[in-house]
Amino acid sequence: xxxxxxxxxxxxxxxxxxxxxxxxxxxxxxxxxxxxxxxxxxxxxxxxxxxxxxxxxxxxxxxxxxxxxxxxxxxxxxxxxxxxxxxxxxxxxxxxxxxxxxxxxxxxxxxxxxxxxxxxxxxxxxxxxxxxxxxxxxxxxxxxxxxxxxxxxxxxxxxxxxxxxxxxxxxxxxxxxxxxxxxxxxxxxxxxxxxxxxxxxxxxxxxxxxxxxxxxxxxxxxxxxxxxxxxxxxxxxxxxxxxxxxxxxxxxxxxxxxxxxxxxxxxxxxxxxxxxxxxxxxxxxxxxxxxxxxxxxxxxxxxxxxxxxxxxxxxxxxxxxxxxxxxxxxxxxxxxxxxxxxxxxxxxxxxxxxxxxxxxxxxxxxxxxxxxxxxxxxxxxxxxxxxxxxxxxxxxxxxxxxxxxxxxxxxxxxxxxxxxxxxxxxxxxxxxxxxxxxxxxxxxxxxxxxxxxxxxxxxxxxxxxxxxxxxxxxxxxxxxxxxxxxxxxxxxxxxxxxxxxxxxxxxxxxxxxxxxxxxxxxxxxxxxxxxxxxxxxxxxxxxxxxxxxxxxxxxxxxxxxxxxxxxxxxxxxxxxxxxxxxxxxxxxxxxxxxxxxxxxxxxxxxxxxxxxxxxxxxxxxxxxxxxxxxxxxxxxxxxxxxxxxxxxxxxxxxxxxxxxxxxxxxxxxxxxxxxxxxxxxxxxxxxxxxxxxxxxxxxxxxxxxxxxxxxxxxxxxxxxxxxxxxxxxxxxxxxxxxxxxxxxxxxxxxxxxxxxxxxxxxxxxxxxxxxxxxxxxxxxxxxxxxxxxxxxxxxxxxxxxxxxxxxxxxxxxxxxxxxxxxxxxxxxxxxxxxxxxxxx
Numbered sequence: 001x002x003x004x005x006x007x008x009x010x011x012x013x014x015x016x017x018x019x020x021x022x023x024x025x026x027x028x029x030x031x032x033x034x035x036x037x038x039x040x041x042x043x044x045x046x047x048x049x050x051x052x053x054x055x056x057x058x059x060x061x062x063x064x065x066x067x068x069x070x071x072x073x074x075x076x077x078x079x080x081x082x083x084x085x086x087x088x089x090x091x092x093x094x095x096x097x098x099x100x101x102x103x104x105x106x107x108x109x110x111x112x113x114x115x116x117x118x119x120x121x122x123x124x125x126x127x128x129x130x131x132x133x134x135x136x137x138x139x140x141x142x143x144x145x146x147x148x149x150x151x152x153x154x155x156x157x158x159x160x161x162x163x164x165x166x167x168x169x170x171x172x173x174x175x176x177x178x179x180x181x182x183x184x185x186x187x188x189x190x191x192x193x194x195x196x197x198x199x200x201x202x203x204x205x206x207x208x209x210x211x212x213x214x215x216x217x218x219x220x221x222x223x224x225x226x227x228x229x230x231x232x233x234x235x236x237x238x239x240x241x242x243x244x245x246x247x248x249x250x251x252x253x254x255x256x257x258x259x260x261x262x263x264x265x266x267x268x269x270x271x272x273x274x275x276x277x278x279x280x281x282x283x284x285x286x287x288x289x290x291x292x293x294x295x296x297x298x299x300x301x302x303x304x305x306x307x308x309x310x311x312x313x314x315x316x317x318x319x320x321x322x323x324x325x326x327x328x329x330x331x332x333x334x335x336x337x338x339x340x341x342x343x344x345x346x347x348x349x350x351x352x353x354x355x356x357x358x359x360x361x362x363x364x365x366x367x368x369x370x371x372x373x374x375x376x377x378x379x380x381x382x383x384x385x386x387x388x389x390x391x392x393x394x395x396x397x398x399x400x401x402x403x404x405x406x407x408x409x410x411x412x413x414x415x416x417x418x419x420x421x422x423x424x425x426x427x428x429x430x431x432x433x434x435x436x437x438x439x440x441x442x443x444x445x446x447x448x449x450x451x452x453x454x455x456x457x458x459x460x461x462x463x464x465x466x467x468x469x470x471x472x473x474x475x476x477x478x479x480x481x482x483x484x485x486x487x488x489x490x491x492x493x494x495x496x497x498x499x500x501x502x503x504x505x506x507x508x509x510x511x512x513x514x515x516x517x518x519x520x521x522x523x524x525x526x527x528x529x530x531x532x533x534x535x536x537x538x539x540x541x542x543x544x545x546x547x548x549x550x551x552x553x554x555x556x557x558x559x560x561x562x563x564x565x566x567x568x569x570x571x572x573x574x575x576x577x578x579x580x581x582x583x584x585x586x587x588x589x590x591x592x593x594x595x596x597x598x599x600x601x602x603x604x605x606x607x608x609x610x611x612x613x614x615x616x617x618x619x620x621x622x623x624x625x626x627x628x629x630x631x632x633x634x635x636x637x638x639x640x641x642x643x644x645x646x647x648x649x650x651x652x653x654x655x656x657x658x659x660x661x662x663x664x665x666x667x668x669x670x671x672x673x674x675x676x677x678x679x680x681x682x683x684x685x686x687x688x689x690x691x692x693x694x695x696x697x698x699x700x701x702x703x704x705x706x707x708x709x710x711x712x713x714x715x716x717x718x719x720x721x722x723x724x725x726x727x728x729x730x731x732x733x734x735x736x737x738x739x740x741x742x743x744x745x746x747x748x749x750x751x752x753x754x755x756x757x758x759x760x761x762x763x764x765x766x767x768x769x770x771x772x773x774x775x776x777x778x779x780x781x782x783x784x785x786x787x788x789x790x791x792x793x794x795x796x797x798x799x800x801x802x803x804x805x806x807x808x809x810x811x812x813x814x815x816x817x818x819x820x821x822x823x824x825x826x827x828x829x830x831x832x833x834x835x836x837x838x839x840x
Contacts, residue, residue: 025097029089036154037086040079043160046167048072048185053170055180062188069185177293197242199287199295203279205230208399209333213832216297225297229279230333231304232400235297237275243289248275252283260285306402307331309338309394312373317414318599321386322379327394327406328372329365335396338362338374345389345410351436354484358383362394363595364521366588377598379510384434384487386415422457423494425450426467430490433474437483440474447471466493505543512536513598520582520591529582537575543601544571571597585813620706627699628754632747634692635721639740642685642724646733649678679731686728689740693721696747708757713750717743 051057057065089097173179205211209230215221239246248260263274277285279299287295312326329335340360347353358380365374380386390413394406418424425446433443450457451468458464470489477483516532524532574597581590696718700710720743727736 026089029093029097033089034086037082039160040082041076043163044072044075044079046163049182050163050166050170052182052185053174053180055178055184057184058180065185065188181291197246197289197294198240200238200240201236201287201295201297203227203229203233203235203299205233206333206399208336217295226300227297228300228302231280231301233279233301235277235279235285235299237285237287239273239287242273244273246273246287246289246294248277249286249288250277250283251286252281302332304332304398304400304402307335307396307398307404309335309396309404309406311394311406311409315392315409315411318377321381321414321416322377323360323414325362325376325378325392325394327362327374327376329374329396330372331396331398331404333399334367335364336399338364338394338396341393341395342385342413343391344385345391348436350438352438352480354434354437354480354487355384358385360392362396363591366592375595377595380413381416382491383413384431386413387431388413388435418494418498420498422450422463423497426490426494426497430487430494433483433490434487437480440477440483444471444474447474460497463493463497466496505539505546509536509539509543509601512539513594513601516578517591517594520587520594523587526583529579533575533579537572540571540575540601571600624699624702624706625751625754627695627702628747628751631692631695631699632744632751634688635740635744635747638685638688638692639737639744642728642733642740643737645678645681645685646737649733682728682731682733685736686725689721689725689728689736693718693725696721703754708754711750711753713746713748713753717746717750720746 051068057068060068174181199217201216203214203216205213211230214227214229216227221227237248248262249257250260251257260275260277263276279301282299282301284296284298286293308330310328312328316324316326318324325340329338339362342357342360344357360378360380361376363374363376365372389410391408391410393408395403397403415427418427429443429446432439447467448471451464451471454464470486470493473482473489474486477486512532512535516529516536519528519532574593578590578593578597581587581593696714700714703710720739724736724739724743727733727739
């Protein structure tokens with residue numbers, strides 16, 4: 001039984017190997033019989049595809065395309081006809097192929113599947129099995145053979161390889177921009193336009209960037225494919241004279257593509273087709289027509305970052321009590337708005353305030369400023385929050401709507417100082433009521449206390465009547481609107497008690513200044529600027545007139561001005577400069593000059609005398625400064641006279657037109673001098689130089705008495721004066737002139753040091769009520785010029801454009817307006833010129 005099972009297993013393995021060999025041989029015979037019959041059809045098909053991919057059908061006229069297509073059809077039918085001769089191999093043919101491939105005799109493969117013919121007995125069956133067994137032993141290593149077609153005999157030159165090579169080349173060519181399509185053989189070719197399509201493409205950056213448009217199809221950019229543009233730029237493509245089927249697509253950096261729809265309804269062939277796309281990110285724009293790419297542009301986008309704003313210093317107090325802010329704003333293309341957000345640092349719980357936080361618009365830096373520095377002064381002393389601890393956060397917004405914020409500062413909001421006790425009491429009650437309407441009864445009780453003894457409290461009967469009237473309004477106020485009216489009345493009454501009628505003129509001046517500033521920032525017309533300038537001039541005249549009247553009534557106030565008086569001609573000149581700059585388009589410089597004018601007027605207001613402010617020591621300091629100026633003047637005259645005498649001694653008169661015998665400034669004759677007279681003149685100069693040195697020594701001692709330490713410049717000047725005196729005694733005029741010049745320069749340095757010490761001394765005399773008052777402007781008049789006690793003005797404190805700059809600005813504006821009025825200017829150029837006129 002074991003032997004029988006083993007024999008059956010071996011036979012099963014033999015049958016499996018034989019089956020696999022038959023399958024391989026069957027495939028080889030199928031290829032061998034089918035390939036020679038199918039090869040003509042394959043060659044015809046490859047030639048058809050090759051011609052289609054090479055674009056032959058697209059180039060042929062319609063009748064040529066149809067003729068070639070019919071020829072390929074006939075060839076295809078002829079190539080299909082031989083396929084009718086195909087016959088699949090039978091099982092016997094497969095077995096004989098195996099036996100022939102393995103060189104087997106006596107048909108051992110067929111014997112495995114054959115059966116005995118006729119009646120079968122036990123002996124014949126055993127004999128047949130023994131025969132199959134012996135034949136099976138010869139089938140241990142069966143194998144098939146490769147197909148053997150008759151193609152090489154039919155094509156001994158290998159021409160069929162040309163068709164394969166042509167097919168591969170055409171396949172590669174079809175992937176390019178000029179490759180054809182299979183569909184070209186079955187559709188008529190597109191009508192060729194009479195002229196090539198015109199492509200105009202450009203990118204328009206956002207107007208707030210100030211960048212000029214980029215013309216992508218200009219001659220200078222035709223070879224470029226990569227461009228860098230600002231974020232949110234608009235790309236526009238216009239195709240004229242095309243097929244009307246052009247498509248524009250945008251491929252982003254991640255590879256995603258989306259089509260850009262044309263503007264307007266569908267256009268016929270030859271009509272203009274327009275596309276537009278906002279470039280918010282990097283990508284590639286491709287223009288195609290029927291699968292054929294016509295143009296491609298790659299864009300890198302510069303992102304528009306949010307603005308950055310920060311404090312450049314701590315919030316300060318101006319001389320008139322206004323809030324002064326110094327800050328810096330940075331943005332890619334400049335911020336368009338900036339403002340401050342105020343809030344109470346410690347708001348009272350359950351309080352019902354009558355007023356919201358004050359608005360605080362900020363001035364923007366000048367366009368093109370390198371550091372982005374800007375300053376803003378806003379008078380918030382009228383607001384009820386003045387004198388309270390507040391928090392301030394600055395914010396800036398750019399043209400794209402992005403906002404940046406600064407850090408938060410906590411400080412005391414500047415308030416107007418009131419010297420009159422009654423005015424201070426009213427302001428305190430006003431603040432109490434404004435911050436909490438629930439304290440109405442308490443404020444009413446405090447006002448009753450003020451009115452209790454009018455003969456002891458009020459100097460003017462009108463003040464008593466005013467406070468009585470507002471007390472009555474407070475008692476009958478039933479809503480917040482009435483209470484806000486009481487708060488406003490308390491402020492007006494306090495101003496009347498403190499300053500009298502000057503407040504009306506001051507308010508009118510501030511309103512005129514603010515209206516002009518808003519007009520400059522908003523780009524008002526020239527007519528509006530002229531009208532506001534007239535209002536500012538009238539308001540300033542009223543303010544200066546009342547200020548002068550106050551100075552005449554108050555002698556101490558007039559003496560406190562000191563130095564060079566303010567001239568109305570200076571103010572008129574500044575007003576004219578502001579108007580000229582505004583009309584010529586230099587609005588930024590006009591705003592700067594207006595800010596300087598406001599500073600001058602604030603300084604003028606700050607010159608009001610304060611209680612306890614003495615002027616004795618300041619008068620002594622001024623006298624010493626005058627003495628120093630006299631010493632410097634005399635030293636200059638001595639140096640000039642020494643130079644003239646030295647030139648005469650050398651035979652080179654130093655001044656044309658002088659007649660013999662003419663007297664100089666020191667009474668020394670120079671024309672027709674004898675050697676003796678020249679020597680006498682030099683001795684006189686020597687004596688004058690020695691006296692000048694003694695005067696300098698006396699000045700230094702007087703300064704020490706005032707607590708001012710003379711600087712090194714005065715010591716060096718004394719030494720130079722001594723050297724000059726000695727040189728004059730020796731008749732060495734040239735060296736004397738050099739020493740006198742050194743002395744004069746040393747005197748200037750000493751005067752500067754003396755001025756600085758005086759300013760510190762004067763600032764130290766100011767009381768607590770004057771913090772932030774005249775410290776920043778010590779030693780300067782309202783025009784910002786140094787006073788007589790602080791030395792000469794070198795003219796570098798006010799930056800006003802030259803006349804040639806303003807004239808050039810007017811010429812540029814006139815040229816732009818003339819070009820804009822030209823009816824033949826293209827629309828794109830007109831829009832660009834209009835944007836130029838809008839830039840302020």
